[in-house]
Amino acid sequence: METSLSFVLQAIANGLAMGGLYILVALGLTLILSIMGILQLAHGEIYMIGAYLVYYLTSSLGISLYIAILISMGAMGLIGLVLERGIFRPCKGDFLSVITVAIALTLILRSYAVAQFGLFERTVPKLASGSLVFFGVAVPKDRFVAMLIAAAMSVALYLFLKMTRYGQAMFACAQNPEGARLRGINPDLISPMAMMIGCALAAAGGAIAGSIWMLTPTMGTLPLVKGLIIIVIGGMGSLSGAIVAGIFLGLMDGIIPVFFGPVVTSIAPLVIVVLILLVKPQGLFGHG
Amino acid sequence: MLFQVKNLVVRYEGAEILKGISLEMEEGEIITLIGNNGAGKTTALRAISGLKSPHSGEILFRGQRIDNLLPQDIVKRGISQVPEGRALFPHMSVSENIRISGFLRNDKQGIKEDLDRIYDSFPVLKERSAQRASTLSGGEQQMLAIAMALMARPTLLLLDEPSTGLSPKMVTEIGRVIYNIHKSGTSVLLVEQNANLALSLAQRGYAIETGKIVLSGFAGELKKSEHVKRAYLGQ
Numbered sequence: 089m090e091t092s093l094s095f096v097l098q099a100i101a102n103g104l105a106m107g108g109l110y111i112l113v114a115l116g117l118t119l120i121l122s123i124m125g126i127l128q129l130a131h132g133e134i135y136m137i138g139a140y141l142v143y144y145l146t147s148s149l150g151i152s153l154y155i156a157i158l159i160s161m162g163a164m165g166l167i168g169l170v171l172e173r174g175i176f177r178p179c180k181g182d183f184l185s186v187i188t189v190a191i192a193l194t195l196i197l198r199s200y201a202v203a204q205f206g207l208f209e210r211t212v213p214k215l216a217s218g219s220l221v222f223f224g225v226a227v228p229k230d231r232f233v234a235m236l237i238a239a240a241m242s243v244a245l246y247l248f249l250k251m252t253r254y255g256q257a258m259f260a261c262a263q264n265p266e267g268a269r270l271r272g273i274n275p276d277l278i279s280p281m282a283m284m285i286g287c288a289l290a291a292a293g294g295a296i297a298g299s300i301w302m303l304t305p306t307m308g309t310l311p312l313v314k315g316l317i318i319i320v321i322g323g324m325g326s327l328s329g330a331i332v333a334g335i336f337l338g339l340m341d342g343i344i345p346v347f348f349g350p351v352v353t354s355i356a357p358l359v360i361v362v363l364i365l366l367v368k369p370q371g372l373f374g375h376g
Numbered sequence: 377m378l379f380q381v382k383n384l385v386v387r388y389e390g391a392e393i394l395k396g397i398s399l400e401m402e403e404g405e406i407i408t409l410i411g412n413n414g415a416g417k418t419t420a421l422r423a424i425s426g427l428k429s430p431h432s433g434e435i436l437f438r439g440q441r442i443d444n445l446l447p448q449d450i451v452k453r454g455i456s457q458v459p460e461g462r463a464l465f466p467h468m469s470v471s472e473n474i475r476i477s478g479f480l481r482n483d484k485q486g487i488k489e490d491l492d493r494i495y496d497s498f499p500v501l502k503e504r505s506a507q508r509a510s511t512l513s514g515g516e517q518q519m520l521a522i523a524m525a526l527m528a529r530p531t532l533l534l535l536d537e538p539s540t541g542l543s544p545k546m547v548t549e550i551g552r553v554i555y556n557i558h559k560s561g562t563s564v565l566l567v568e569q570n571a572n573l574a575l576s577l578a579q580r581g582y583a584i585e586t587g588k589i590v591l592s593g594f595a596g597e598l599k600k601s602e603h604v605k606r607a608y609l610g611q
């Protein structure tokens with residue numbers, strides 16, 4: 089009895105932490121997709137490079153973890169700017185070019201990580217040490233810090249989009265690009281912002297994942313896939329949808345492996361996606 | 377001369393949609409461009425607003441070429457469009473739609489005053505200020521679209537078929553709104569299929585057929601023209 093309660097609580101904490109990471113990735117993906125109209129398939133690699141940058145900053149330069157995360161977010165934001173201007177803007181509107189470029193970028197960044205850091209798993213310092221005790225069960229504190237960071241960033245993004253002129257301009261561009269241009273909103277100003285914010289959020293997600301679990305050059309694949317599923321379940325361009333779907337997927341990923349084998353674990357989320365889409369083709373929070 | 381279009385040619389995929397149209401207006405005028413479906417009216421407005429670059433010809437505003445400018449720079453110069461289909465931001469609230477339309481402005485106080493003025497002239501928008509734009513009726517959406525274009529404080533307002541899809545009562549209401557906008561000092565270029573409404577509001581008019589201006593003159597004269605009666609007024 090003791091052990092099973094402990095398993096469940098740990099699974100929930102793990103799931104919520106994972107959900108938080110998925111949300112950070114999905115928010116960026118959905119922002120980039122709805123504003124720039126591109127599927128950024130290399131977004132998981134931004135997450136991975138963001139994590140390795142934190143590893144480098146903490147292990148080689150001795151910078152403290154939280155400062156390193158902020159630096160990595162800033163650096164990845166800048167890389168986002170460069171990618172938007174140099175790669176994605178020139179192939180705007182050409183679906184095949186965007187996909188090709190994104191896959192090329194994935195291969196390049198992943199090979200770079202392998203060459204630079206090797207295939208060994210690396211770790212960065214913990215977000216927090218020690219545990220919190222619930223019903224006599226100890227749950228590692230870093231899971232809660234991860235949830236808090238993801239929640240704080242989601243709220244900050246929401247406030248930015250809702251309360252500021254540039255945030256509103258992003259909504260406008262996403263909902264009616266040509267209407268936005270007629271109101272004087274320049275997409276070449278708004279798209280880089282979307283890319284920058286998306287990449288910074290991904291870097292934060294990668295760093296947190298690296299701190300809770302570990303770093304590998306392929307660590308970006310899972311959150312990318314989860315991010316895409318979240319966009320589909322939550323509804324295209326819906327922030328609240330992404331958050332609800334992210335928590336849901338994270339919890340499933342945390343809890344299902346405790347009770348079921350690996351087959352169910354990997355199939356269940358997809359089955360649920362299919363069921364949701366059968367009932368609501370536009371996603372849970374999608375607009376018509 | 378406030379505004380001038382000279383020999384404007386616009387092509388889509390090689391097809392010449394506008395075959396060299398010219399029109400002009402003085403400051404404070406209200407003019408109309410009438411024409412049937414597919415004549416090229418929307419294409420002309422898209423070119424003026426910078427959404428579609430012309431193949432050749434010139435567009436001048438206050439004597440300066442604007443045909444190579446980006447949409448936001450054209451808005452900054454004082455030309456604002458109420459496009460066909462209204463182009464609202466459907467999932468944003470009515471007040472968010474209006475506020476974001478002042479994107480290029482930095483005068484917070486002025487934006488606030490304009491918002492109040494808009495709510496005075498369109499009480500229904502005030503009532504619905506917290507609703508999503510997509511929940512408005514057709515007439516209300518058209519009011520919102522006009523309010524949004526006004527947030528740029530335009531010298532020249534372009535309207536693309538504002539009466540389309542509205543009930544006769546609503547058409548009269550929109551007509552009154554356009555009349556008031558012009559009376560308050562804004563120059564207006566009204567594009568319409570509804571020649572009746574257009575020629576009763578406008579001082580002068582142009583008729584466009586398959587990309588060419590075929591007639592122009594004072595509204596009163598156009599109304600009496602046999603061609604206009606036959607082609608546009610259904611008489």
Ligand SMILES: Nc1ncnc2c1ncn2[C@@H]1O[C@H](COP(=O)(O)OP(=O)(O)O)[C@@H](O)[C@H]1O
Pocket residue numbers: 388389393411412413414415416417418419420
């Ligand atoms: N984006 C486009 N691509 C190709 N052809 C277009 C496009 N937009 C308009 N056209 C063509 O240009 C012609 C004029 O269209 P439009 O300017 O919308 O006419 P109107 O507004 O007078 O009804 C039509 O024959 C239409 O098919």
Ligand SMILES: [Mg+2]
Pocket residue numbers: 414417418419460536537
């Ligand atoms: Mg038209």
